[in-house]
Amino acid sequence: MLQKSIQEALNKQVEMEAESSQAYLAMASWAEIQPGLDGVTEFFYQQSNEERMHMLKLIRYINERGGFAVVPELKQPIITFQSLQRVFEEFLKHEIRVSESINELVGLALMEKDFATHNFLQWYVSEQIEEEHLARTLNDKLELVGDDKSGIYLFDRDIMLFRPKEGGKK
Ligand code: FEO
Numbered sequence: 067m068l069q070k071s072i073q074e075a076l077n078k079q080v081e082m083e084a085e086s087s088q089a090y091l092a093m094a095s096w097a098e099i100q101p102g103l104d105g106v107t108e109f110f111y112q113q114s115n116e117e118r119m120h121m122l123k124l125i126r127y128i129n130e131r132g133g134f135a136v137v138p139e140l141k142q143p144i145i146t147f148q149s150l151q152r153v154f155e156e157f158l159k160h161e162i163r164v165s166e167s168i169n170e171l172v173g174l175a176l177m178e179k180d181f182a183t184h185n186f187l188q189w190y191v192s193e194q195i196e197e198e199h200l201a202r203t204l205n206d207k208l209e210l211v212g213d214d215k216s217g218i219y220l221f222d223r224d225i226m227l228f229r230p231k232e233g234g235k236k
Contacts, residue, residue, distance in 0.1 A: 068133040072180050075171050080124045081138035082167055087117035089143040089160055093153050096146060105222040106150065109229065113157075120193070127186055150218065151208050158201035165194040196230060203228060 068076070094110035097103040125135035147153045168190045175184040204225070211217030 068128065068131045068183070069178055069180060072175060072178055072183055073128060073133040075174050076124055076128050076133070076183070077136045077138075079167060079171060080121055080128070080135060081140075082164060083117050083121035083124060084138055084140055085143065086160060086164060087114045087121060088140055089156070090114035090117060092143045092145045093147070093157070096153070097150075100150075102219065103150070103222050105225040106153070109225045112229065120190070123189075127183075131182070150221075151205075154201070154205050154208055158198070158205050161194070161197045161201045165198055168194055200228060200230070 090110045091114040094107050094114060097107040097110060125137075128135040144156060147156070168187065172184060172187050172191065175181075175187060207221055211221055
Protein backbone atom coordinates (compact mmCIF):
# COMPACT_ATOMS: atom_id res chain seq x y z
CA MET A 67 0.00 0.00 0.00
CA LEU A 68 1.31 3.44 -0.91
CA GLN A 69 1.79 6.01 1.80
CA LYS A 70 -0.30 9.14 1.35
CA SER A 71 2.69 11.42 0.89
CA ILE A 72 4.14 9.15 -1.82
CA GLN A 73 0.82 8.81 -3.58
CA GLU A 74 0.40 12.59 -3.67
CA ALA A 75 3.90 13.12 -4.99
CA LEU A 76 3.47 10.43 -7.66
CA ASN A 77 0.19 12.01 -8.72
CA LYS A 78 1.97 15.37 -9.05
CA GLN A 79 4.42 13.62 -11.34
CA VAL A 80 1.51 12.20 -13.36
CA GLU A 81 0.40 15.80 -13.86
CA MET A 82 3.88 16.89 -14.85
CA GLU A 83 4.21 14.15 -17.48
CA ALA A 84 0.75 15.00 -18.83
CA GLU A 85 1.78 18.66 -19.04
CA SER A 86 4.96 17.63 -20.85
CA SER A 87 2.94 15.64 -23.35
CA GLN A 88 0.66 18.63 -23.96
CA ALA A 89 3.56 21.08 -24.22
CA TYR A 90 5.31 18.94 -26.84
CA LEU A 91 2.08 18.38 -28.72
CA ALA A 92 1.72 22.17 -28.95
CA MET A 93 5.31 22.41 -30.23
CA ALA A 94 4.55 19.75 -32.86
CA SER A 95 1.44 21.62 -33.97
CA TRP A 96 3.34 24.93 -34.18
CA ALA A 97 6.16 23.30 -36.16
CA GLU A 98 3.71 21.62 -38.51
CA ILE A 99 2.38 24.94 -39.78
CA GLN A 100 5.87 26.40 -40.34
CA PRO A 101 7.29 25.85 -43.82
CA GLY A 102 9.77 22.98 -44.06
CA LEU A 103 9.94 21.80 -40.46
CA ASP A 104 8.78 18.23 -41.09
CA GLY A 105 11.54 16.69 -38.99
CA VAL A 106 10.92 18.94 -35.98
CA THR A 107 7.19 18.25 -36.29
CA GLU A 108 7.71 14.50 -36.20
CA PHE A 109 10.21 14.85 -33.36
CA PHE A 110 7.72 16.63 -31.10
CA TYR A 111 4.79 14.36 -32.00
CA GLN A 112 6.93 11.42 -30.92
CA GLN A 113 8.18 13.28 -27.86
CA SER A 114 4.60 13.99 -26.87
CA ASN A 115 3.69 10.30 -27.20
CA GLU A 116 6.67 9.36 -25.11
CA GLU A 117 5.61 11.69 -22.30
CA ARG A 118 2.15 10.15 -22.38
CA MET A 119 3.81 6.77 -21.95
CA HIS A 120 5.74 8.16 -18.94
CA MET A 121 2.42 9.31 -17.48
CA LEU A 122 0.72 5.94 -18.08
CA LYS A 123 3.58 4.07 -16.46
CA LEU A 124 3.09 6.15 -13.31
CA ILE A 125 -0.69 5.72 -13.35
CA ARG A 126 -0.38 1.95 -13.63
CA TYR A 127 2.19 1.86 -10.82
CA ILE A 128 0.14 3.96 -8.41
CA ASN A 129 -2.95 1.78 -8.92
CA GLU A 130 -0.94 -1.44 -8.79
CA ARG A 131 0.36 -0.42 -5.37
CA GLY A 132 -3.15 0.10 -4.00
CA GLY A 133 -3.27 3.86 -4.52
CA PHE A 134 -5.51 5.91 -6.76
CA ALA A 135 -4.02 7.60 -9.81
CA VAL A 136 -5.75 10.89 -10.52
CA VAL A 137 -6.11 12.00 -14.12
CA PRO A 138 -5.24 15.71 -13.88
CA GLU A 139 -6.82 18.84 -15.25
CA LEU A 140 -4.35 20.61 -17.52
CA LYS A 141 -3.76 24.23 -18.38
CA GLN A 142 -3.03 25.26 -21.93
CA PRO A 143 0.67 25.10 -22.76
CA ILE A 144 2.59 27.70 -24.80
CA ILE A 145 1.18 27.35 -28.31
CA THR A 146 3.17 29.86 -30.40
CA PHE A 147 6.88 30.55 -30.56
CA GLN A 148 8.98 33.41 -31.91
CA SER A 149 11.58 31.08 -33.37
CA LEU A 150 12.78 27.50 -33.55
CA GLN A 151 15.43 28.41 -30.98
CA ARG A 152 12.69 29.41 -28.50
CA VAL A 153 10.98 26.04 -28.95
CA PHE A 154 14.13 24.15 -28.05
CA GLU A 155 14.96 26.46 -25.15
CA GLU A 156 11.52 25.69 -23.73
CA PHE A 157 12.08 21.99 -24.34
CA LEU A 158 15.31 22.07 -22.31
CA LYS A 159 13.80 24.18 -19.50
CA HIS A 160 10.93 21.75 -19.29
CA GLU A 161 13.16 18.68 -19.09
CA ILE A 162 15.28 20.30 -16.36
CA ARG A 163 12.12 20.90 -14.33
CA VAL A 164 11.07 17.27 -14.81
CA SER A 165 14.51 16.06 -13.66
CA GLU A 166 14.30 18.21 -10.53
CA SER A 167 10.87 16.82 -9.78
CA ILE A 168 12.02 13.21 -10.24
CA ASN A 169 14.99 13.86 -7.97
CA GLU A 170 12.69 15.19 -5.25
CA LEU A 171 10.48 12.13 -5.61
CA VAL A 172 13.47 9.81 -5.27
CA GLY A 173 14.52 11.70 -2.14
CA LEU A 174 11.02 11.38 -0.67
CA ALA A 175 10.86 7.66 -1.44
CA LEU A 176 14.13 7.15 0.43
CA MET A 177 13.04 9.29 3.36
CA GLU A 178 9.81 7.32 3.67
CA LYS A 179 11.69 4.03 3.20
CA ASP A 180 9.50 3.12 0.24
CA PHE A 181 12.10 1.04 -1.55
CA ALA A 182 9.69 -0.31 -4.18
CA THR A 183 8.91 3.24 -5.32
CA HIS A 184 12.57 4.13 -5.12
CA ASN A 185 13.33 1.18 -7.40
CA PHE A 186 10.49 2.06 -9.77
CA LEU A 187 11.78 5.62 -10.09
CA GLN A 188 15.24 4.57 -11.22
CA TRP A 189 13.86 4.12 -14.76
CA TYR A 190 12.83 7.80 -14.71
CA VAL A 191 16.23 8.87 -13.39
CA SER A 192 17.93 7.19 -16.38
CA GLU A 193 15.32 8.53 -18.77
CA GLN A 194 15.92 12.10 -17.57
CA ILE A 195 19.66 11.83 -18.10
CA GLU A 196 18.89 10.85 -21.70
CA GLU A 197 16.22 13.51 -22.27
CA GLU A 198 18.22 16.37 -20.80
CA HIS A 199 21.24 15.34 -22.84
CA LEU A 200 19.13 15.25 -25.99
CA ALA A 201 17.65 18.69 -25.29
CA ARG A 202 21.10 20.19 -24.60
CA THR A 203 22.58 18.64 -27.75
CA LEU A 204 19.82 20.07 -29.91
CA ASN A 205 20.15 23.52 -28.31
CA ASP A 206 23.91 23.47 -28.91
CA LYS A 207 23.37 22.58 -32.55
CA LEU A 208 20.83 25.34 -33.03
CA GLU A 209 23.22 27.82 -31.46
CA LEU A 210 25.85 26.84 -34.04
CA VAL A 211 23.34 27.20 -36.85
CA GLY A 212 22.03 30.64 -35.79
CA ASP A 213 19.83 32.13 -38.53
CA ASP A 214 21.50 30.24 -41.35
CA LYS A 215 18.71 28.76 -43.46
CA SER A 216 20.71 25.89 -44.87
CA GLY A 217 21.80 25.02 -41.32
CA ILE A 218 18.15 24.94 -40.22
CA TYR A 219 17.36 22.77 -43.22
CA LEU A 220 20.02 20.25 -42.16
CA PHE A 221 18.97 20.43 -38.50
CA ASP A 222 15.40 19.60 -39.48
CA ARG A 223 16.48 16.84 -41.84
CA ASP A 224 18.70 15.15 -39.24
CA ILE A 225 16.82 15.74 -35.99
CA MET A 226 15.28 12.26 -35.84
CA LEU A 227 18.75 10.72 -35.89
CA PHE A 228 19.31 12.14 -32.40
CA ARG A 229 16.28 10.46 -30.86
CA PRO A 230 17.15 7.27 -29.01
CA LYS A 231 15.71 4.26 -30.85
CA GLU A 232 12.37 3.18 -29.37
CA GLY A 233 13.54 -0.39 -28.89
CA GLY A 234 16.52 0.75 -26.84
CA LYS A 235 14.31 2.29 -24.16
CA LYS A 236 11.88 1.11 -21.48
FE1 FEO B 1 8.87 12.45 -18.95
FE2 FEO B 1 10.69 14.20 -20.57
O1 FEO B 1 9.88 13.92 -18.97
